[in-house]
Amino acid sequence: MYSNLIDNEGSQDEFSHRPDVQISDHPVYPVRVAPRLSGPGPYRFATICLATLSVVLLISIIAVTARYKNRPQGNGEGTFEKVKQDVNLTALITTIIKLQEEKKQLQNEKDELLAKLATKVEIKPTSKATPGSEVCPTNWHLFNDSCYLISMETLSWHHSKTYCQMNGGHLAIILTAEEQTFLWDLLPRGHWNAFWFGITDGETEDVWKWVDGTLVVGGFWEENEPNNHINEDCGYIVKTEVLARVAIRSWYDAPCSMYLPFICEKKAVLAASTDA
Ligand SMILES: [Ca+2]
Ligand SMILES: [Ca+2]
Structure with a gap:
């Protein structure tokens, strides 16, 4: 229409x-x-x-x-780079783990060699010793009726304990201020010269015992020590270049796995008689 x-x-x-x-x-x-x-x-x-x-x-x-929608996420080049980075990272981690294992193995071998060496240390009294007097092997120092060795090697606390035992002694047990001062005087000064001795609270935290199993009474701890700061169950003496530090406040606790020189102690022997 x-x-x-x-x-x-x-x-x-x-x-x-x-x-x-x-x-x-x-x-x-x-x-x-x-x-x-x-x-x-x-x-x-x-x-x-x-x-x-x-x-x-x-x-x-x-x-x-x-x-x-059907394309893979990211472009091809980016994906390749990511895979390449992952492979590199894996290889790096593998290398680090391998190196750590080798380091551990080398440390164990070092400890074993030192232990073998310790068994071959000749115990020889000095020729000047008076017959019947107490004497110590070469490099050991006499105090009262004990001989003390300041090690030239560094070991963990437990390995240093074994080293001393294999030398017929034990890590030093320090019972008096005189003994502590005698050892202190033997130690060289340094930035932080630390030496293991025979004390541990490895069995029960904060219950310190000597290596012969007896309880520690008192001690010559530095102020605010022992503090178990980073799970510290073994004791060392430290002597620094600071002259204000004194022998009777020189003990610290530290992780037992640290490698430090150490102090061995054993009984002095009587010099053989030269009489025919
Ligand atoms: Ca402790
Ligand atoms: Ca400490």
Whole structure:
């Protein structure tokens, strides 16, 4: 109906069939005809093109989206670099573990060699010893009826204990201020010269015992020691370059696994009689 109303030809026909209207009385205005989408002509062609283009565009978007989703995360080069870094890190960790094992093995071998060496130390009283007097082997120092060795080697507390035992003694047991001062005077000064001696609270925390199993009474601890600061169950004497430090406040506790020189003690022997 609307198409008839706006149809130019149709309008003219209607007026021409009405006797009450003179065509000449009514100027005919040009009427713009609305484009009919379903009709033939360029509009229909454009519509088809537009629809086709939309479908193609839609298919393209779907294809690109699907392809993007199916791609692995990250680009190929980045993934390769990450794998390479992982491999390098694994190799580095393996090397560190291997080196740590070798270090441990070397330390054990060192301890074994030192222990073997200790069994071969010759106990030789000095030739000047008076027959019947107490004497000590070379490099051991006599005090009262004991001999003391200040080691040149460094060992863990437990290995130093074994070393002293294999030399016929034990880690030093220091019972008096005189004995403590005697040993202190033997020790060289240094930045932090520490020496294991025969004291531990390894069995029960804060119950200090000598290596012969007896309880420690008193002692010559530095102020605020022993403090078990980092799980410290073995005792050492320290002598530094600070002259204000004194023998009777020189004990510290430390982790037993530390490698330090140490002090052995054993009974002095009687010099053999030279009488024929
Ligand atoms: Ca402790
Ligand atoms: Ca301590």
